[in-house]
Amino acid sequence: MVRRDIVRGHNDATYDIVPKQDQLFNVEFLEIAPTPIIADRVFFVYLRGYLPESTNTLALYDKGLVDATLTVSGSVIYPDGRYEDPRSLTIP
Incomplete structure (x- = not known):
């Protein structure tokens, strides 16, 4: 059985390709409203998180975060x- 790490908050999100413990951005909360999302309607997403305090500017550069992206x-x-197959959106 595959263990699925659920993202905290009111949502149906899970960590997938990159496991939770390997994420560079720590998600504190993810709100998606309405849930479930209604087809052909506006929905809202609120994501709150942080980079660990132990990560300084030099470490960010070394880890390649200068060109980091968020993929949803x-x-x-x-x-x-x-059903429709998964689609991804990448934001710089």
Whole structure:
């Protein structure tokens, strides 16, 4: 059985490719409203987190965070069982 790390907050999000303990950004809270998201409607996402205090400017440069990005993925499962494959959005 695969262990799934759930992201704290009101959401259905989980850590996926990069395990929680290996994340450079510590997520404190993720709010998605409404949940579940209603098709063809506006929804809101609030993400709060931090970089660990032990990470200084030089360490950020050494870890390649100068060009860091945030990638968010999502997929859809409709009530009738149809689904859409996951799509990703990468933000600089």
